[in-house]
Amino acid sequence: MGTEQIRRWESGALAHAVTDPFGQGPLPWLRGSENYFDDTGQVVPWYVDPAVALDEPGIPAPRRSSERSSPRTADDVRGQIKGFASTGAVAPGEALDFHITVDPPQQFSVDVYRIGHYAGDGAAKITTSPRLSGIAQPAPMAAQRTVSCHHWWLSWRLQVPTYWNNGAYVAVLTTVDGYRSHVPFTVRDDHPADLLLLLPDVTWQAYNLYPEDGRTGASLYHAWDDEGRLLGEKEAATTVSFDRPYAGAGLPLHVGHAYDFIRWAERYGYDVAYADTRDLHAGRVDPSRYRGLVFPGHDEYWSVPMRRAAERARDSGTSLVFLSANTMYWQVELAPSASGVPDRLLTCRKRQCPGKAALWRELGAPEQQLLGIQYQGRVPEPNPLVVRNADHWLWEATGASEGDKLDGMVAGEADRYFPRTALPEHTDRILLAHSPYEDADGVKRHQETSLYRAPSGALVFASGTFAWSPALDRPGHTDARVQRATANLLDRICKRD
Known part of the structure; x- marks a missing residue:
């Protein structure tokens, strides 16, 4: 991609391979098509704000909803509401901490859904938080392209009941004025099952360009220069942090692949347990x-x-x-955060260090x-x-x-x-x-x-x-x-x- 000028509003189409017909599908049951296609069927990055898009030449505005009260997707430029969880997977009976920023500060709520077939709905609402007071958290920290929000204050603690089913969950964050974002997480347990589904959270984080603001965000693929141009792998991050939201709507790239399988498998009654790939890494499987x-x-x-x-x-x-x-x-390494929490930093040196291959096939293990x-x-x-x-x-x-x-x-x-x-x-x-x-x-x-x-x-x-x-x-x-x-x-x- 070099140093070709790319406006920040177009970055998602390039960085997130929007032309790949199987890279989309964040959650059809949680969003409307107006966030994805204009009237001609052209794909629109999901974080485009209609008011701003109208001022940006060449960028199609999302189709407007007929209902003024319908939720709008938060973006990374204004950060209307964004959040992340303290861990990717949690067991019933354990707590999950959410760190959430709300700008401007106002009340918000969290609806928790479990992914599944559910008679074709694709998910079921499991619980809703009380009304919570939102604050504008400090700006993300960046050091050598590594972006982290580990310094954000705790916003809400979810005590996962012991009776919750293991599975893939999504926390839907919604402000009083109608902006919405998402935080995926997994509930796992150690009970035997026929099949264990491993959600690819390591790969999800590798692609995470948060914040997609034309200044700060970086993934293992892209970063921004001082003039707001999107740079390629040679200038990208070598280490990324799990202590930050996912870009745009808050859902990882290709998350739909896992949810497609889950809906199908649960529809036909397969006995499925759940874990993240970091669980596989840590020896919890x-x-x-x-x-x-x-x-x-x-x-x-x-x-x-x-x-x-x-x-x-x-x-x-x-x-x-x-x-x-x-x-x-790619071969990667996982390391603890600065505060010692295991597996919160993901490193892949790719080709940025001469003589240090990172492809499995170049390391003698195709x-x-x-x-x-x-x-x-x-x-x-x-x-x-x-x-x-x-x-x-x-x-x-x-x-x-x-x-x-x-x-x-x-x-x-x-x-x-x-x-x-x-x-x-x-x-x-x-x-x-x-x-x-x-x-x-x-x-x-x-x-x-x-x-x-x-x-x-x-x-x-x-x-x-x-x-x-x-x-x-x-x-x-x-x-x-x-x-x-x-x-x-x-x-x-x-x-x-």
């Missing part, structure tokens, strides 16, 4: 309690303890399911040695997924035949098998899709979907595309063949009849 670990979407950043935990799970007989592409690409395939590259436009080995049990009862094309199922990013890279030890290995496409330079590439059985008996599945999770339960993207194939896989892992 005991794989022996589960038949399979599910990684639902865009899980790009992995620490050494995360990978070792996944390898131990596979080698002890616990299956692994990777429903996206570009998994385990991701294919666990996944069975590995990252190929971006897919500029959605392409069909071409079925291969249609007589395999994964495709059973899907109606798919050899060579059938599943429209739009290769999108965003794609993986493939690299013949010169070692495969993991296996007793059975098969490629279940081989899908040609052209990259942005017009070069012919292909995507592949992989499944192998480890000597322990564990199955390891990698979809090799961003489009798999959205095909399960995202309006406009569902595919019955992918739904059935996923059920065939999970039923076998869970030993269902």
Whole structure:
């Protein structure tokens, strides 16, 4: 991206890959389409303020709501309401602290939702806070591109009741004057379950450009210069903090991938437990309690303890399911905050330190040695997924035949098998899709979907595309063949009849 001039209002479209049709979907049940499309169907960054957008040439204003009282999305320039939680995952009976800024200071409330099918609603409201007094917190601190709000005062403590179900939750923050933002968190427990869903909070934070204000914000991809221009990876942060809100509406990029899987899995009654990838890193996940670990979407950043935990799970007989592409690409480190809270700082040096590689494949441990395939590259436009080995049990009862094309199922990013890279030890290995496409330079590439059985008996599945999770339960993207194939896989892992 270099030093090309980019207005701050356009930054989200570039930094958050708005052109990727499977990178959106923050929560259709919590927001209206007016935050995303103008009258011609053009995508609008979700943090655009209508009043300001009208003054910015070339920026489409969101469609106005007919109801003056409808909530408006907070942005990072004015910070009408923004917040973060003291930890990503919490157990029933524990407390979760929220640090929230409100500008101008006024009362606000917090509605807590749990993600699930809920008869098609996508979530259920679990509790609502009392009216709370909001204050304008101090400006975020920045040191060498690392932005932190660790100095914000405590705004609200949620004591999680012991009877709450484990799951993915969202706290919806709403001011009296109608601005709204979100804070995702996870409720986990140690009870055995068939499947453990691991929410990719490490990757979510890597992409977090908060605050997207044209001055301060930085992610592992972007930062701003003194003139408000958005810079690329060479000038980006090498360390980012979990002690800050997520940019824009307060929801991570690609959060929809996880929520798509959750709604589908709970609709069909799978026994699912929940944790974050930082739980995997910290050793809080005991794989022996589960038949399979599910990684639902865009899980790009992995620490050494995360990978070792996944390898131990596979080698002890616990299956692994990777429903996206570009998994385990960058190696990262997690460190405590300045106050000693574990795993609040995420570091990935990428290519900023000469001689210090950060790609797993450049460190002598290609991701294919666990996944069975590995990252190929971006897919500029959605392409069909071409079925291969249609007589395999994964495709059973899907109606798919050899060579059938599943429209739009290769999108965003794609993986493939690299013949010169070692495969993991296996007793059975098969490629279940081989899908040609052209990259942005017009070069012919292909995507592949992989499944192998480890000597322990564990199955390891990698979809090799961003489009798999959205095909399960995202309006406009569902595919019955992918739904059935996923059920065939999970039923076998869970030993269902």
